[in-house]
Amino acid sequence: MRQINVNQAIDNAGFTRFHWMVMCLCALLLIFDGYDLFIYGVVLPSLMQEWNLTPLEAGALGSYALFGMMFGALTFGTLADKIGRKKGIAICFLLFSTATIINGFASNPTEFGICRFIAGLGCGGLMPNAVALMNEYAPKRLRSTLVAIMFSGYSLGGMLAAGVGIYMLPRFGWESMFFAAAVPLLLLPLILWKLPESVGFLVREGRTAQATEVLSKVDPNLEIAHGDVLAMSDSKAHGVAVLELFRESRALRTLCLWVAFFCCLLMVYALSSWLPKLMANASYSLGSSLTFLVALNLGGMAGAILGGWLGDRYNLGKVMVVFFVAAAVSISLLGFKSAPELLYLLIFIAGATTIGTQILLYAGAAQFYGLSIRSTGLGWASGVGRNGAIVGPLLGGALMAINLPLQLNFIAFAIPGAVAALAMTVFTLSNRTKPQVVVLTAKA
Structure with missing residues (x-):
């Protein structure tokens, strides 16, 4: 019986197709996240004209999503440590995509603001969980680089929002920008299928068979036999997280x-x-x-x-x-x-x-x-x-x-x-x- 240090196995692993998949999926999630956040700036001139908003009212309306992001980060960051990062990411993704779609049906600033706040909850919760998951699986020598490349999806999402707006706004109105969020939502089954759960969460929950399967993808050369012990350098949380x-x-x-x-x-x-x-x-x-x-x-x-x-x-x-x-x-x-x-x-x-x-x-x-x-x-x-x-x-x-x-x-x-x-x-x-x-x- 051997003791296998999971952290060392991940730290010393080479860059494999598994790492590429995790980075691409997390970057894709952040592209959608960035789109949902930057979409307000794209539609703002149309909203101000249609609803006769003053600059002060428009600024307050835009802040609702930021308030939502603050509460979302605090809530879903802690929740994911209890239920797993994969579930936390899926909940946040479903939340902000659904709220964004519904946002297209808003008929007044109050309805619009409520939808933006709910979308902000999901956007704020997704970011820390995606970063945590990428950081957990990245080899030590590439960790900061991979997280940075993954997070660049956020900026790409903002550019995507501007590009979609140039085409959609003149032809279909501001509502179409929000309805477009249905396209990312169709990818949720693929994300749930391919995105791995946190290996640390699997070990803490005693799901060692699944943890072993994931580790074999992280490092195909790692051999784990029946009875081998998985050891993780981590302090287990007690009480209030x-x-x-x-x-x-x-x-x-x-x-x-x-x-x-x-x-x-x-x-x-x-x-x-x-x-x-x-x-x-x-x-x-x-x-x-x-x-x-x-x-x-x-x-x-x-x-x-x-x-x-x-x-x-x-x-x-x-x-x-x-x-x-x-x-x-x-x-x-x-x-x-x-x-x-x-x-x-x-x-x-x-x-x-x-x-x-x-x-x-x-x-x-x-x-x-x-x-x-x-x-x-x-x-x-x-x-x-x-x-x-x-x-x-x-x-x-x-x-x-x-x-x-x-x-x-x-x-x-x-x-x-x-x-x-x-x-x-x-x-x-x-x-x-x-x-x-x-x-x-x-x-x-």
């Missing part, structure tokens, strides 16, 4: 992650909401607002992949500290009159170090928390961060209302980057607690 985030010397690091998530999402949504308007006020004539946002999102994808690659070769925490410092500097410089080429470069860097670092934060949190509390840790970090997403657009509106100089607006947006850099410095310098080992005997 969220309290586990503060036990065993995790409290300081957990708080640092929450601060970083809050600050990062504040910068992301402040820039996404107000960058075009601020640049228009500065008399830049570099094209439409879409060009600025495309540059920002392209930077986000490039930053996530580059940061993931660097994180796998160096220390991911140190990489994020450097990225946050670069975010603060690049955003501050946006307030000064620049040549068009330099401006686009600064926007690209700002996107890489805000949107890109948001993705790296998910990867870092997934690597920090043990399997038994991973979805809970990601869910609460994401949920706290969603408060920053809500504050960001409000901060931009308040700054615009008091007519500050352009430089001070961008400096205000950059301050959270400096705070996040400090938080991640403390996080990186803190010592990680050595995990315990959970052992179960494999059955044929």
